[in-house]
Amino acid sequence: xxxxxxLRAGAAVAAVAGLGFLAACAPQLDRIELAxxxxxxxxxxxxxxxxxxxxxxxxxxxxxxxESESGEETDAQRAMKLSQVSARLDxxxxxMDDNAAYLRDLSARVDLLATRSGIPTLxxxxxxxxxxxxxxxxxxxxGRSIYQAAQLxxxxxxxxxxxxxxxxxxERYASSELGDDARYWLGDLAYGEQDWADADAQFQRLLADxxxxxxxxAALLKRGYCLQELGRPDEAKAVxxxxxxxxxxxxxxxxxxxxxx
Numbered sequence: 001x002x003x004x005x006x007l008r009a010g011a012a013v014a015a016v017a018g019l020g021f022l023a024a025c026a027p028q029l030d031r032i033e034l035a036x037x038x039x040x041x042x043x044x045x046x047x048x049x050x051x052x053x054x055x056x057x058x059x060x061x062x063x064x065x066x067e068s069e070s071g072e073e074t075d076a077q078r079a080m081k082l083s084q085v086s087a088r089l090d091x092x093x094x095x096m097d098d099n100a101a102y103l104r105d106l107s108a109r110v111d112l113l114a115t116r117s118g119i120p121t122l123x124x125x126x127x128x129x130x131x132x133x134x135x136x137x138x139x140x141x142x143g144r145s146i147y148q149a150a151q152l153x154x155x156x157x158x159x160x161x162x163x164x165x166x167x168x169x170x171e172r173y174a175s176s177e178l179g180d181d182a183r184y185w186l187g188d189l190a191y192g193e194q195d196w197a198d199a200d201a202q203f204q205r206l207l208a209d210x211x212x213x214x215x216x217x218a219a220l221l222k223r224g225y226c227l228q229e230l231g232r233p234d235e236a237k238a239v240x241x242x243x244x245x246x247x248x249x250x251x252x253x254x255x256x257x258x259x260x261x
Contacts, residue, residue, distance in 0.1 A: 047157065047193075054158060057092050093156075143173045147182065154185060163189050180206055180213040191222050200226035217243060221252040 139147075150165025166182045166189075173179060187202030203223040206213060213219070220243040227236035240256040247253050 047159075053092050053095060139173060139176055139178070143169065143176060143178075146172070147178055150182070150185070154189065159189055159193065180210040180215060183209070184213070184215040184219060187219065187222065191226065194229070196226040196229040199223075200230065217247040217250045217252040220247075221255065224256060 146165055146169045150162050150169060153159075153162035153165060163186065166186045169182045170179065170186070174182075183202060183206040187199045187206065190196075190199035190202060200223055203219040203226070206219050207216060207223070220239055224236045224239040224243065227233070227239060237260055240260050244253045244257055244260060
């Protein structure tokens, strides 16, 4: 009798403690949800700003061309105007580069906030970085130029140009050493724009075409997130299990381990 009473009392205490723990967690979860939304809003604002900056760069480039061809002003006047336009172009390009770097860090933080039980630091998880392009030594010059231009556009936030570049590269050099890199970055661009279906398709194709790709862990992680966003939680969990089984010691596995246990 005493033993049974103790067990029931212990269970009651545990239940009360559990409720207290959940109550204590609720404000933190609310803060995390707000932080995720704030981060996504900031990502959207930065992308919009980068689009405006790109438009202004294009307009200034056209203005510089017109000024250089104008015959109605003195050389000194044209030189002054061109100098002003050139200085503004430099400022805009630097701003776009700064925005792109901050955007990558901010996106990494939003990913973490959405999947972890605490608010992490920006440096806790870094998204994959482009591989050393020396692996493409056997590519023809045209292939290297297409790939490098796409990477430059990606780093500057020129999403559409980067997408076009990676697609062109895959049309011509899909079987090259950088073919899986281009496929990964195509998926990553779609992921950054929250086009979950296209991102999932790109990551799935990458994993099917090149099972041994060094991007496998990152592709599995983001594919699982895409499936969650698409309302397919069981498939997402299966992908996360595959990730943890194949790459148990990676940062990507650490991010999702608590979701499958």
